[in-house]
Structure formats: structure tokens, C-alpha cells
Amino acid sequence: MAEFSIDRFVDSYAARTARMTASEVRALFAVASRPEVISLAGGMPFVQALPSADVLAVAAEVLRDEHAVALQYGGGQGEVHLRERLAMLMAEEGVVGDPEDIIVTTGAQQALDLVGKIFIDPGDLIAVEAPAYVGALTAFGAYQPRYLPIDIDQDGMIVERLEHALLRGDRPKFVYTVPNFGNPAGVTMSYARRQQLVALCREASVPIVEDNPYGLLRFEGAAEPCLRSLDPANVIYLGTVSKTFSPGVRVGWALGEQSVIQRLVLAKEAADLCSSNLNMAITERWFSDEARWRGALSDLVSLYRSRRDVMLEALEEHMPAGASWTSPAGGFYVWLTLPPWLNTKSLLAAAVERRVAYVPGTAFYPDGRGANMLRLAFCFPPEDRIREGVARLGALLQEEEQLFRSLGG
Amino acid sequence: MAEFSIDRFVDSYAARTARMTASEVRALFAVASRPEVISLAGGMPFVQALPSADVLAVAAEVLRDEHAVALQYGGGQGEVHLRERLAMLMAEEGVVGDPEDIIVTTGAQQALDLVGKIFIDPGDLIAVEAPAYVGALTAFGAYQPRYLPIDIDQDGMIVERLEHALLRGDRPKFVYTVPNFGNPAGVTMSYARRQQLVALCREASVPIVEDNPYGLLRFEGAAEPCLRSLDPANVIYLGTVSKTFSPGVRVGWALGEQSVIQRLVLAKEAADLCSSNLNMAITERWFSDEARWRGALSDLVSLYRSRRDVMLEALEEHMPAGASWTSPAGGFYVWLTLPPWLNTKSLLAAAVERRVAYVPGTAFYPDGRGANMLRLAFCFPPEDRIREGVARLGALLQEEEQLFRSLGG
Numbered sequence: 001m002a003e004f005s006i007d008r009f010v011d012s013y014a015a016r017t018a019r020m021t022a023s024e025v026r027a028l029f030a031v032a033s034r035p036e037v038i039s040l041a042g043g044m045p046f047v048q049a050l051p052s053a054d055v056l057a058v059a060a061e062v063l064r065d066e067h068a069v070a071l072q073y074g075g076g077q078g079e080v081h082l083r084e085r086l087a088m089l090m091a092e093e094g095v096v097g098d099p100e101d102i103i104v105t106t107g108a109q110q111a112l113d114l115v116g117k118i119f120i121d122p123g124d125l126i127a128v129e130a131p132a133y134v135g136a137l138t139a140f141g142a143y144q145p146r147y148l149p150i151d152i153d154q155d156g157m158i159v160e161r162l163e164h165a166l167l168r169g170d171r172p173k174f175v176y177t178v179p180n181f182g183n184p185a186g187v188t189m190s191y192a193r194r195q196q197l198v199a200l201c202r203e204a205s206v207p208i209v210e211d212n213p214y215g216l217l218r219f220e221g222a223a224e225p226c227l228r229s230l231d232p233a234n235v236i237y238l239g240t241v242s243k244t245f246s247p248g249v250r251v252g253w254a255l256g257e258q259s260v261i262q263r264l265v266l267a268k269e270a271a272d273l274c275s276s277n278l279n280m281a282i283t284e285r286w287f288s289d290e291a292r293w294r295g296a297l298s299d300l301v302s303l304y305r306s307r308r309d310v311m312l313e314a315l316e317e318h319m320p321a322g323a324s325w326t327s328p329a330g331g332f333y334v335w336l337t338l339p340p341w342l343n344t345k346s347l348l349a350a351a352v353e354r355r356v357a358y359v360p361g362t363a364f365y366p367d368g369r370g371a372n373m374l375r376l377a378f379c380f381p382p383e384d385r386i387r388e389g390v391a392r393l394g395a396l397l398q399e400e401e402q403l404f405r406s407l408g409g
Numbered sequence: 410m411a412e413f414s415i416d417r418f419v420d421s422y423a424a425r426t427a428r429m430t431a432s433e434v435r436a437l438f439a440v441a442s443r444p445e446v447i448s449l450a451g452g453m454p455f456v457q458a459l460p461s462a463d464v465l466a467v468a469a470e471v472l473r474d475e476h477a478v479a480l481q482y483g484g485g486q487g488e489v490h491l492r493e494r495l496a497m498l499m500a501e502e503g504v505v506g507d508p509e510d511i512i513v514t515t516g517a518q519q520a521l522d523l524v525g526k527i528f529i530d531p532g533d534l535i536a537v538e539a540p541a542y543v544g545a546l547t548a549f550g551a552y553q554p555r556y557l558p559i560d561i562d563q564d565g566m567i568v569e570r571l572e573h574a575l576l577r578g579d580r581p582k583f584v585y586t587v588p589n590f591g592n593p594a595g596v597t598m599s600y601a602r603r604q605q606l607v608a609l610c611r612e613a614s615v616p617i618v619e620d621n622p623y624g625l626l627r628f629e630g631a632a633e634p635c636l637r638s639l640d641p642a643n644v645i646y647l648g649t650v651s652k653t654f655s656p657g658v659r660v661g662w663a664l665g666e667q668s669v670i671q672r673l674v675l676a677k678e679a680a681d682l683c684s685s686n687l688n689m690a691i692t693e694r695w696f697s698d699e700a701r702w703r704g705a706l707s708d709l710v711s712l713y714r715s716r717r718d719v720m721l722e723a724l725e726e727h728m729p730a731g732a733s734w735t736s737p738a739g740g741f742y743v744w745l746t747l748p749p750w751l752n753t754k755s756l757l758a759a760a761v762e763r764r765v766a767y768v769p770g771t772a773f774y775p776d777g778r779g780a781n782m783l784r785l786a787f788c789f790p791p792e793d794r795i796r797e798g799v800a801r802l803g804a805l806l807q808e809e810e811q812l813f814r815s816l817g818g
Contacts, residue, residue, distance in 0.1 A: 007668035020675040047480040056472040063465040071456040071657035106681040138679040248480035259416035266429040270547040272515040
């Protein structure tokens with residue numbers, strides 16, 4: 001898909017379309033989806049662990065009790081009982097939100113798209129943590145912003161760098177961050193940094209877009225307060241049930257000031273009219289039974305914790321000297337930094353040949369950095385596959401390392 | 410919702426956001442949703458007529474047999490077996506389409522949004538039939554086009570007018586039309602006009618966006634060929650299962666040249682990653698049983714035909730002299746033109762007070778016309794409610810007419 005076929009419309013496309021390019025590694029991922037390849041690339045939740053009989057029972061209840069609503073169009077803001085459940089889910093993390101200030105979106109990805117749509121004019125500056133969630137970069141990218149990448153360390157976004165940018169006159173439309181177990185780095189923003197970020201953005205009148213898909217997938221330790229709870233008026237908060245329940249229902253949401261939500265509703269109606277009533281009803285019922293959803297979520301968290309442990313152990317065992325990686329306290333991802341002479345994009349073909357796949361680091365930087373970095377996901381493959389996958393990758397990297405040294409590097 | 414609350418972000422919004430305004434009649438529609446009001450406004454399919462036990466059985470099969478896929482993320486282009494079914498559905502209307510040239514979208518509304526996204530730069534000209542589907546105007550509107558409205562008559566778009574515009578140098582990015590039982594006018598484009606439009610657009614290298622949600626809801630007569638079958642290379646065809654099955658599953662699609670589809674896939678991934686695997690699987694299974702879907706569709710068509718008949722009879726009986734209306738051979742809508750001194754937007758409040766609602770004509774014109782026009786939908790209310798609703802509206806219009814005459818009009 002990297003190249004397009006002969007195109008009679010080539011002179012008709014909008015300027016933004018030139019930015020929509022298929023990832024160079026897309027073709028490789030098609031190969032990587034073959035069963036013999038251990039994919040540590042995709043961030044797919046392990047939905048196999050959901051109690052399928054329970055999900056079936058919920059869907060059956062919906063179609064038996066409310067099929068005339070479930071099969072019909074819905075409102076642009078989303079079903080109110082679902083919004084009440086989503087408010088309850090946010091309360092789990094200390095976020096207080098009125099259901100009236102919530103819009104249900106087609107996954108949190110649509111919330112990113114709609115936020116981009118209502119805020120970004122071509123050339124506008126958007127501050128993003130670097131590395132950043134690639135889906136946010138593509139969603140915002142359609143509206144032709146310039147990016148202000150703010151590096152992260154083990155405590156999350158280095159807020160001082162944002163401060164320097166603001167001081168030298170940069171005026172980003174908003175700051176985008178995944179503060180809990182971020183994608184791709186698996187890093188969590190410290191409390192001090194959260195306070196610093198919220199105060200800085202309030203002072204500068206720069207809204208924050210806080211994306212929190214992984215917050216409830218905590219393996220250990222106590223949660224830091226969400227940015228939204230530190231400054232409700234200046235933070236647009238995005239959530240999803242893709243990781244706590246199922247991505248297949250495409251239910252995400254945004255919580256924000258009423259003025260923002262009203263604009264997002266208009267943008268949503270223009271984009272796809274409404275979310276699926278059937279999926280909204282299934283999701284609402286799923287979260288109506290506390291024992292059920294807490295049980296399923298707790299099982300998922302245990303499973304991901306073990307997989308994380310296995311991945312970290314395997315990295316310890318197999319990675320060459322000079323490689324370092326993050327140690328996530330939740331979520332799906334470990335971020336690796338390799339010696340600077342290694343290029344993870346050009347190595348991917350060799351990795352896939354050895355039947356292991358990852359995502360090269362450059363995908364997550366809007367400015368071409370990340371060439372010696374890569375993302376590993378521990379959420380989907382079983383433990384023995386994680387172990388074997390990391391071993392295969394480690395062997396490749398060790399060989400590359402030896403090759404480099406033998407060439408006098 | 411016509412006014413927004415105090416807004417700390419007011420200086421941050423994109424230029425396009427200024428065009429996203431809540432409809433002036435939105436508040437009235439909230440009132441109109443009360444049960445005592447007969448709504449002839451909304452184009453909601455009568456999903457109550459679907460055999461709910463069958464839908465339930467299909468959903469249960471999906472969640473029993475393929476829950477690990479149904480609950481997972483899917484690909485941006487949509488599930489291939491569903492695309493095969495959609496190709497089969499299009500073949501019902503003579504459209505030949507390769508599943509590889511189809512993208513599944515979140516309802517056809519998302520296809521409109523994505524088409525706008527990949528084609529429209531601010532200020533670009535888009536030719537639309539007038540009156541046009543309001544959802545297309547809002548979807549395209551987000552990308553800040555100028556509109557070239559081409560009037561319709563009982564044979565659909567008056568292609569000559571488009572020709573004149575092209576001759577005087579207008580260069581629309583594409584032409585948008587609903588050629589079968591259009592929304593809002595209920596009019597079908599004649600064969601001669603179809604040939605004329607397709608030849609003109611090919612000659613001028615202007616792509617056509619053919620939106621066909623209602624084609625399979627034909628009450629009588631033979632189908633005209635779809636524009637796509639007359640010129641596959643120059644027509645992007647949009648479809649949906651919202652009217653033949655259920656809007657609650659949010660399954661629509663676009664069929665186009667591979668180069669266009671590849672760009673739409675990238676735009677879709679940026680907008681919401683993927684459609685719901687669960688809904689795609691349910692839809693695929695629904696259309697896998699030919700007796701089932703044909704039976705349900707045929708029941709729907711009979712039901713809509715009777716409702717159309719009842720509405721046309723009631724209009725004959727109750728409308729004042731000087732009112733005229735279309736006589737749709739399928740679909741959901743009748744379009745009324747009233748004497749020029751009547752303003753359907755200002756009359757709506759009085760109509761809702763008399764417990765009947767419609768959509769004022771101005772909603773469907775990008776240029777403020779349509780003030781003495783309105784759309785009635787016969788798809789949702791039962792026959793006696795249609796009769797009573799039209800009687801209520803007729804009584805109001807008769808009184809307005811008498812008032813006008815008594816004032817010496």
C-alpha cells in the first residue's frame with residue numbers, strides 16, 4: 001500500500017491528503033500477521049480473556065429488551081445511560097464528570113479526530129509528548145498542524161521544555177499527552193510533572209488533551225491524579241472501553257467544558273451521525289453489573305502483569321549491552337532504546353524473517369527521530385511466545401552488534 | 410443548543426468550527442420528540458418491522474462462533490467477507506464492484522466525511538443537487554467548500570445547469586447526488602439525465618459522488634441504472650445497510666477506484682481506526698441468508714409503500730390550493746412546495762404546537778433558499794398517525810392561507 005495505483009483523481013485531492021501516506025512498514029506488517037511470526041507490534045487487547053458467555057448474555061438482553069432502540073439511529077452525543085456509566089468509570093480514577101459534559105465517540109480515536117477538527121487550522125502548532133501515540137499524530141495530521149514535540153523521560157513529559165517553548169513565543173493550540181502508562185513509552189507522568197504541566201498550561205491559556213486509555217490497567221503502586229482532576233476547566237479528557245472491555249464495540253468518549261462538547265457533538269454528527277446504539281447498549285449493560293466488569297478487568301490486569309514480567313525478564317536475558325528499556329507499571333508497552341548505530345526500521349525486515357515483529361520508533365516521532373528505538377507490546381501474545389519473541393529479537397540485535405564491532409565500529 | 414455556553418476556548422477554535430452551528434430548529438425538534446407530537450420530520454427506518462428474533466439469533470451466532478474476532482480491533486478497510494456481501498448487495502442494482510475496491514465506513518455518513526476530507530480544500534467548489542441531503546452539506550461543510558447548487562425537477566438534477574456552470578468556468582471538485590428517491594425531494598433521476606450527467610462529468614474530468622441509500626426501497630416501476638454502472642471509473646459510489654437492515658450497526662461503504670479507496674482507508678484509520686468488528690460480523694451474517702434478508706426487506710418495502718400511499722392521499726385531502734408535492738416511487742420522503750408567502754421555518758413552532766413536525770426546506774439548501782418548502786417523511790409513523798399528522802399540518806396551512814387572504818394578500 002506504500003504506492004498508489006494510477007490515479008485519475010490525482011489533481012483533485014485536497015492538500016491534506018498528501019500527508020496521508022501509508023506507513024513504509026505496512027507491507028511488512030502484512031507478513032508479520034502470519035501465524036509463525038510472533039508479533040510484539042500491535043497493541044491488541046487480549047479479548048480472548050473476556051467471559052464470552054457473559055458478553056453473549058448481555059447482547060441477547062439488549063436485543064430482546066430494547067431492539068427497537070438498539071437497531072435505530074441514536075443522538076449525536078450518545079446514549080445518556082451509557083454516559084452515566086462512563087462518568088462512573090472515570091470516577092474510578094478520581095475524575096468527576098457530568099454525563100452532560102460527555103460525548104460518546106467511535107473509540108477514543110474519533111475523539112482525537114474531532115478534537116483536531118474543531119481546534120486545528122493548517123499551520124497551527126500542537127504540542128505532543130515525544131514519542132507520542134501514532135494514532136494521535138495521524139488524526140491531528142489530517143488538519144495540517146505543525147508539531148512541537150516535547151521529550152519525555154522516566155517521569156513523563158519534560159514540562160520544562162514546554163515552558164521554554166512557550167517562553168520563546170510558541171503558541172500551541174493544545175498539549176497532547178497520555179500520562180498513564182503511555183503509548184508507546186509505557187511511562188507514567190509523575191505527580192510533580194502533572195502539577196507543573198497543569199499550572200503552566202492554565203497560566204498560558206493552552207488547553208490540555210489528556211488521553212487515558214490505560215489508566216485502569218495498573219499492575220502496582222498508587223495512581224497519580226488525572227490532569228483533568230487537577231484542572232477540570234482546562235483539560236479535555238479522553239477515555240475508551242477498548243482496553244477495559246472490548247475494542248470491537250468502538251466506544252470511546254470525551255469529557256470537556258459544555259462549550260467544547262457542544263462543538264464536538266456537531267462535528268460528530270457531521271462525521272458519522274451517531275455511534276452504534278447496539279454497541280452503546282451492550283457497553284452500558286456490561287458496566288451495569290459491577291461484579292462482572294470488575295472481575296473481567298481484574299483478570300485482564302493479572303494477565304497483562306504476568307506478560308509484562310515475562311517480557312522484562314526476557315529483555316534482561318537477551319538484549320545486547322547498550323540497550324535500555326522502560327519498565328511500565330501498567331498498560332501494554334515497553335519502549336526500547338538501542339545503541340545509536342542500530343536502525344530499527346531497516347532491521348524490521350530481518351526481524352520478520354526471524355519471525356518476530358515490533359514497531360520502529362520513528363513511527364512515534366513527528367520529526368523523524370527514534371531511528372534507534374522501538375516499541376514492544378506485551379498485551380496479546382501468551383507468555384511463552386513473548387519469551388521466544390524477545391529471544392529472537394535479542395539474537396538478531398546481538399549479531400548486529402557483533403557485526404558492527406567486527407567492522408571496527 | 411443554538412447558543413454556546415461561556416467559552417474559555419473561544420479564541421482557540423479552527424476557522425472551520427465557525428461553520429458548525431446548531432440548527433435553529435434543533436430546540437423545536439427536542440419538543441417534537443414528545444410522544445403526543447406526530448413527527449413527519451426524521452428519516453428513521455421502521456426497525457420495529459425487523460424480525461427481532463432473527464437479529465438476536467445472528468448476534469448470538471457471531472458471539473458464540475467468532476467472539477475473539479468480533480470483540481477485537483479490525484482493519485481499516487473493513488472485513489473482507491462483509492465487503493463480499495456488500496458487493497453482492499450492489500449487484501442487486503446492477504453495480505459491479507470488486508470487494509478490494511470497497512471500504513466499510515461508519516454508516517454512509519462517514520463515507521461523505523472521508524470523501525470531503527480527501528478532496529476538499531477550503532474554498533473549493535462542490536456541485537450538489539438542490540435541495541440536497543443535509544448530512545452531506547454538514548459533512549462537506551467541515552472542509553470549508555463553496556457550493557454550486559444545481560436545481561432539480563421531477564427528473565432529478567437539471568444537468569444543463571451544471572453544464573452551463575462548467576462552460577462559464579466553474580471547476581467543482583466533484584458532483585454530489587442521490588439519484589434514487591433522493592433525500593429530501595423523493596425524486597429519481599431519469600435515464601436521459603443520468604446519461605447526460607455521466608457524459609458531462611467524464612468530459613470535464615469531474616468525479617461524481619453517487620449516494621444511494623434508498624435504491625433497494627423501490628415501490629414500483631423499473632430501476633434506472635446507477636451512475637456507477639454507466640461510468641465506473643469516474644463515479645465514487647456510496648451505500649449503506651441503514652435502510653435495508655439497521656442503522657444501529659452503522660455499516661455503510663464506498664466503492665471507488667483503488668487509488669481513491671486506498672486514500673479513504675488512510676483517512677478512515679485517522680478518523681476512527683476501524684469499524685466495529687461485532688457490527689460488521691452481524692451485518693455479514695444477516696446478509697448471508699438470502700431468504701431472511703430478502704423477506705425482511707420485502708416486508709419493509711410493502712410497509713413503506715402503504716405509508717407513502719397514505720401520505721399522498723392525505724396530502725390530496727388536506728393541503729391548501731397552491732401547494733404541490735413530489736410523488737416518490739421509493740424511499741422515505743415527500744417534498745412540499747407551498748405558496749411563496751409561507752415560511753416553513755417560522756411556521757414550525759405553530760406546527761409543533763399542533764403536535765406535528767416536519768423539516769423546513771432551508772435546511773437542504775446551501776444558499777438560503779427553500780423558505781416555502783418542507784420535507785415530510787413517511788417511513789416511521791404508522792398509517793393513522795401519518796393521516797392525522799398531515800391533517801394537522803393541512804389545517805394549519807389552510808388557516809395561514811386564509812389569514813394571508815384576509816390581510817389582502
